[in-house]
Amino acid sequence: MRQPPTRYLILAEGFSADPHYGKTALGVLRYRRNDVVAILDSERAGESDDGVPVVGAVEDALPFAPTTALVGVATQGGRFPPAWIDLLKQCIVNGIDVENGLHVFLADDSELRSLADQHGVVLRDLRRPPADLSTATGANLEVQGTIVLTVGSDCAIGKMTVALELDLEARRRGERSLFVPTGQTGIAIAGWGIAVDAVVADFIAGAAERLVVEGSARGGELLWVEGQGAILHPVYSGVTVGLYHGSAPHLLVLCHEAGRTEIEGAGGGPHPIPPLRELVDLHERLALTVRPARVVAVAVNTRALDEEGARAAVAAAEADTGLPADDPVRFGAGRLVDAVLAARG
């Protein structure tokens, strides 16, 4: 039986000041715009955002017939403030499923869970790992087709976005291309996946392996694996490298934000970002000996620059690395997809 299409109500209460609503809501708004029927934010009730109506309360959203409420915000410490619990209960009693991207799991709250059971509602914790995960087995190396991993010089510079944009462009060209989600936002967008940062440390590569195996089983012959973190990130490098080796990529696309010279948000710094050519080399040398991986292109995030600055930043990345570079969001994904397809051979 085919599921009815998801109709999202994005819960953004209290996040008016943050136009991004958090990464997960923003990702869904950008890549599943047609599935979003309303945004809840009482401070902006009556407005609209990219054509999506903003409502002030759950009951005001009901005329839009949402099937699923998305908790896309990153609350402090990943906890739910008490006001949010009320909001979630209102969704549940109105028969709306809840998808949650936070570290804290809704289904672990016995009150919410019994309320959900009572109303036949699903609480979907996007970051909850599958119960049967294990260590990597080598099945990743048996996957047919081409595996491409987006890697980066830091967190939060667009590794997921680059994978999504390149996948879209490849599909436009008729490739059997598939985005492979490894974090809560990617999972919300694609409707499947594992948040590899939430699994037991021993199982990171096992989770990544399972994802590429599943991507292949879903028909993908060109798999775009969403990267996480950075190999020199003081906090998240373990996840980055486990994902790298577990996803067993043939090709890498290096993502970088123009102008960023230090890893952001990590304590004990400053943590300088090495020159891109050094990152290219380090990534290639860190490949599994049995699965050499080549960086074939650089994706430059130029969001902070004007047009001229953006073109200069792309040119600088090309000059530094000797690789094709581009900003796929600003200038289209064509050039980067060209580079990947050419390298695939």
Next chain:
Amino acid sequence: MRQPPTRYLILAEGFSADPHYGKTALGVLRYRRNDVVAILDSERAGESDDGVPVVGAVEDALPFAPTTALVGVATQGGRFPPAWIDLLKQCIVNGIDVENGLHVFLADDSELRSLADQHGVVLRDLRRPPADLSTATGANLEVQGTIVLTVGSDCAIGKMTVALELDLEARRRGERSLFVPTGQTGIAIAGWGIAVDAVVADFIAGAAERLVVEGSARGGELLWVEGQGAILHPVYSGVTVGLYHGSAPHLLVLCHEAGRTEIEGAGGGPHPIPPLRELVDLHERLALTVRPARVVAVAVNTRALDEEGARAAVAAAEADTGLPADDPVRFGAGRLVDAVLAARG
């Protein structure tokens, strides 16, 4: 109040065929020999092992007044066979605490837990992460003194043993030296620590950071951090790199087993081990930019070789890397400790 000293009963039932009893029991037998009062293995009852009596049943161990039963074996899939549950219950009803190094946690078994509560017995799951772990903060970079991490070309080649032996030698020389345990065996030996492979992936570096901070608080000025896995290991590299960056070492000792040319036990292989000089270089380049780390010595495990072969293997490692090399178990830890102390400056 000072705790009474631990008196170990090692549970090795059914492991007569494996003279190692598993890594954890072997480690405790080697490094806490004086704290082991008996080994339980019904197939060898009446024998002794390195002077430790082997008994056939828990009741036969009682005259030796064990305080703690150690589950040091690695059972298939990390589960407890039913016969083992009986054994554990006998320990519990006789007032013996249980320390468990497996992935499966004893305290999650409600029957065992209530039996333990009833008898005032502690079930200590060595691999259970602290409940309040979080991401790394940068506090690792504030630790005073010198942090040394043992890294390696593969798993199970002696990274823990090298850290323990070098710590012993440094203490003999009067250094305020401390072994920092990162796995269940090290934890059983040292009586504290975190199994970094068992934490949530996002928290690997956070766990490693906490360990070096705690090591410093325990008075260590020369901290020997037990390494895990290998940076090019297809299964465990995520843990390896997270531990590397989270422990923020100043110096590295590269561990290698003479003659090993491939990573063992990983699927999808063969996975060749690169030349040692390449591993030295790759480790140094993978250091955090804010905390450069230098490989200062190579520890060569020569257990499979005769004396002449062992000396040749050590010489070959020196020739390959240009670094001091030795087998600290076979030939003493002096030469490697010399190299570390010289590099500390």
